[in-house]
Each structure stands twice: as C-alpha cells, then as structure tokens.
Amino acid sequence: MLQYLLVVCLISSALADETQSGRIVGGRQAGPGQFPFQASLRNQRNSHICGAVVISNRWLLTASHCTIGTQAYQLRVVVGSIDQSSGGVSYNLLQKIEHPDFNDYTLENDIALLMTGYPIEMSRLVQPITMGNTMVPAGKIATASGWGKLQVDAAASTMLQYMEVRTLNNLECRLRHDVQNREKVNAGNLCTFLRVGQGTCMGDSGSPLIVEGVLVGLVSWGVPCAVGKPDVYTRVATHRAWILRTTGV
Template identity: 70%
Template sequence: MFQYLLAVCLISSALGNEAQSGRIVGGRQAGRGQFPFQGSLRNLKNSHFCGAAIIGDRWLLTAAHCTIGNLPYQLRVVVGSVDRTAGGVSYNLAQIIEHPDFNELTLDNDLALLKTVYPIEMSFFVQPVVLSGNVIPAGIIATASGWGQTFVGSGLATMLQFMEVRTLNNYECKLRHGLQNREKVHTTSLCTFSRSGQGTCMGDSGSPLVANSELVGIVSWGVPCAAGKPDVYTSVPAHRAWIKYTTGI
C-alpha cells in the first residue's frame, strides 16, 4: 500500500497541484450483476486500489499508473461482486503489459493489460465488455462505475457506485481545466462532465466507462474530487488496435 500511495503522490506532483490521478462522487449504488465486467485490482494485503474491466476470458484492462512498478505476483483481481469487502472470485495474474508509450509524467496512453493465470469463469455476474471501435463524439451519455471515495478524504465505497456523465470534446475539456493541466488532455483522451459534486475520486482509477454497452474509456485522472472540472479517461477506441493485437481477442 505504501508503494501505491507513493506512486499516487509522484503522479500528483507531476500533474501539478490541482490534478490528481486515481480518483465516484455523487453516484448511486449498483445492483448485483449490473456491471458484470467490473473488476477490483488488489495488492498483497487484499486492499482495493484501482478498478479494471474484463475484456476476455483471461484479460482485463486498467490504467497503467495503477500497475507501474508492480510485478504480477504482487497484484490480483476480484470479479463477480458489487461488495468490495465480500464475495467475488479472486484471480492471480500471470502478466502485466503496460502500453509501450505510457508516459508517467503526462499520463498519455494510460492503459495496462492484465492477464490472469487461469481463465475467468463466466456467469451472469461475470462477463466481458465489448471494446468500442467508434470515435466517441461530444454529448454522448456514458456510465462510469467504481469503488472510489465518495468524497475527498472518505474511505473507499463498500458497494460499487455508478453515475451517468456526458462526454466533452477535447477542446472544451482543455478550456475547463487550468493551464497546468491542459497539456495532460491528449488526442487519445476522452473527457466527461456532469455537474460539480459528481465525478470520479481516489480508488476509481482503471475503472470502466461504458456507452451503448461498449467500453469507451478507462479512468485516468481528474481534479479531486468532483470539483467542477472534467474527468479524463484514456480512450479505448483510440487504443483498440493495440489491445486486440496484444491480447488476440
């Protein structure tokens, strides 16, 4: 956990005082089986620190800043439960593959693939999500889910939370951010905003953003937490070719 907190501090410093990676505030509690692709990334102490999305029978997608510096044996994923503290099935990891062009300072290409040792057993409560291959325009309603903090300084959510947000184009996204963070919105980023008081928070990094039942983004960074600034995701359509080439799915 110390290693993870240190990594968060380093990334936060790199992004400037107002930006913080990791970070649902103002959401609602998810029902069992509502997000069967949602995974919880845990450390050796079984502590959740990031989310993940099931994309194949041995593959999950998360944020690279969640995994950087970790070896597969140090992490595992739990799937199949909306309760962070109970239930679900745990899978050890055989491989972690960060995007080759991931930049720790700017969080460009902030994606990592997780390969499980054994195939994930699918059920009504455990299912992969389809990778979107379409460019996501502004004004689309999407849904984010995660076990992150429900307000700054709170503990992690016990039950999976979700919220509906609206996508923004990158130009407007940059304008809504301060000068320090505008350069952290990349051509391969996807931004969302709903209202002040609603957004992602610490512990939501790596969690999925879906639209029309397809995975369109992975939580990367934002201004903590729900402070009236857009949240920034790594665009899945922009990286779909790399994901499919690397995994073979």
Template identity: 65%
Template sequence: MLQFLLVACLISSVLGNDSQSSRIVGGRQAARGQFPFQGSLRSARNRHFCGAVVVGDRWLLTAAHCTIGNQPYELQVVVGSVDSSTGGTTYQLRQVIEHPDFNELTLENDIALLQTIHPIVMSSYIQPIALSNNVVPAGIIATTCGWGQTEFGSGLSKMLQYMEMRTLTNQECRLRHDIQNRQRIHSTSLCTSPRAGKGTCMGDSGSPLVANSLLIGLVSWGVPCAVGKPDVFTSVAPHRAWIKYTAGV
C-alpha cells in the same frame, strides 16, 4: 496500503497540486450483476486501489499508472461482487502489460492489460464487455462505476457506485482546465462533464466508462474532487489495434 499511497502520490506530483488520480462522488449504489465486467485491482494484501475491466476470458484492462512498477505477483483482481469487502472470485496474474507508449509524466496512453493465470469463469455476475472501435463524439451520455472515495479525503466506498456523465470534445475539455492540466489532455483522451458535486474520485482509476454497452474509456485522472472540472479518461478506440495485437480480444 503503501502501494495505494504510491499511486496517489505519483498522480499528485505529476499533475500538480490540483489534480490527483480519479474517483467517484455523488453516484448511486450498483446492484449485483449490473456491471458484470467491473473488477477490483488489489495489492497482494487484498487492498483495493484501482478498478479493472473484464474484456476476455483471461484479460482485463486498467490504467497503466495503476500498474507501473509492479510485478504480476504483487497484484490480484477480484470480479463478480459489488461489495469490495466480501464475495467475488480472486484471480492471480500471469503478466501485466502497460502500453509501450505510456508516459508517466503526462499520462498519455494510460492503459494496461492484465492477464490472469487461470481462465476467468463467466457467470451472470461475471461477463466481458465489448470494446468500442469508434472515437466517441461529444454529447454522448455514458456511465462510469467504481469503488473510489465518495468525497475527497474519505475512505474508499465499500459498495460499487455508478453515475452518468456527458462526453465533451477535447478542445472544450482543455478550455475548462488550467494551463498546466491542458497539456495532459491528448488525442487519445476522452473527457466527460459531470455536474459539480459529481465525478470520479480516488480509487476509481482504471474503472470503465461505458456507452451503448461498449467500453469507451478508462478512468485516468481528474481534479479532486467533483468540483465541476471535466474528468479525463483514456479512450479505448485509439488503442484498439494494440489491444487486439497483444491480447487477441
């Protein structure tokens, strides 16, 4: 729990009083196997605190702010279950690699690779997702999922939740945020516009944003919680070369 609280406090202090690490509110419950690439990033005590995404037989992606300051032996990932309290397969990590240009203060390049010690055994419930090579335009309907809070201040969701969101231009995204948070929307960011009462929430950081069966983003940050402000993701396409070079996927 200490690790989870540190992540929450880090993002709160970085983004000001009206921003925290991201979460899902107003979603629907996922069926088993619906999102076979979804993983749960956990502490050594098996406490979920961020999402992760299977992208290869030994590799997952997550948000760098979820892993910064942690050693591989302090973390583990669980894949293959929509119920965070039971089922799935646990994998220990060989290494954690944050993007070399990740900025803890601005959350620019908020992306990290996780390598498992043993190969991930694929099944109908565990599958990698292909990565987008193209920057996503505005107006695309995308889906995000995670085990984050279902309302601000609540506990984490036991069951995996998902919801649809529409992408925005970064220019429009900046205009919808206050002056302080506009500085944290980068060329490598990807924004979505959920309706008020719907959005990501605490515990969803590092979880996927998917469109046309491709991973297009990772949950990075948002204004708590589902108050109509755009959610901000790390766009996958600008980091594609780094992922390929580092992990070969």
C-alpha cells in the same frame, strides 16, 4: 488512500498540484450483476488498488499508473461482487503489460493489460464487455462505475458506485481545466462532465466508462474530487489496435 495510489498522486502533483490520478462522487450504489465486467485490482494484502475491466476469459484492462512498478505476482483481480469486503472470485495474474508508450509523468497512454493465471469462469455476475473501436462524440450520455472515494476526504466506498455523465470534446475539456492541466489532455483521452459534486475520485482509476453498452474509456486522472473540472479517461478506441495485437481479443 491506498499506498500505491499515493505514489501516483505524488507523480501527478509534479504536473500540477491540483491534479490527482484515480478518482465516484455523487453516484448511486450498483446492484449485483449490473456491471458484470467490473473487477477490483488488488495487492498482496487483498486491498483494492484500482478498478479493472473484463474483456475476455483471460484478459482485463486497467490504467498503467495502477500497475507500474509492480510485478504480476503481486497483483490479483476479484470479479463477480459489488462488495469489496466479501464475495466474488479472486484470480492471480500471470502477466501484466503496460502500454509501451505510457508516460508516468503526463499519464499519456495510461492503459495496461492484465492476464489471469487461468480462465475466468463466466456467469450472470461475470461477463466481458465489448470494446469501442470508434471515436465517441461530445454530448453522449455515458456511465462510469467504481469503488473510489465518495469525496476527497472520505474513505473509499465498500460498495460499487455508478453515475451518469456527459462526454465533452477535447477542446472544451482543455478550456474547462486550468492552464497547467490543459496540455495533459490529448487525442488519446476522452473527457466527461455533468455537474459540480459529481465525478470520479481516488480509487476509481482503471474503471470503465460505458456508452450504449460498449467500453469507451478507463478512468485516468482528474482534479479531486467532483469540484467542477472534467474527468479524463484513456480512450479505448485509440488503443484498440494495440490491444488486439497483444491479446488477440
């Protein structure tokens, strides 16, 4: 696993040994332009750290645990390619803003804003996504995408993967988790589960969850990987006012 996500996993293990941040298993390979809002957040060595999501020509969203402890100049985003190893356009960051109430122990308010140094050029392969502003009910079919590991003991995927999942209400999400993780699921989270053997994995943090073409969540944490526990996302609608206030988007 990449260096920074290893640090995050250590933080999460203080909560529960089985909980790890980041984390697509049991998915399919995406096609060019299928997820034009999907970005790869990378470090100075151009190694993938987390996913990110284009919301305008200057701003992206990701998870706060992906950026905490770093400076904007140490990060970049690559857009327009489904292949981590080639293609796409790289943008340096001018600014990164973690949510002011982010808790790196509980991962509450696990959302951050990234501002590029100059405008992102839009094309068939690069487009912003509309953000959700209403609560998503249980039982909705959603789509998650990312470059995370294909299984817990495997390397990260080079090609962008995606899968369909189903949303849960937070009570069911808590009950499906072990006791030590239930209290981590809060009103600012959105959970999904479909079947054992399918779910997010390390490297998927900050990547999008989409319902009917709208961004409703960002991968935050889960029990690695696809072992039958719900995946937990930061609920975008909960933080819509903060995003608007900070960026104007």
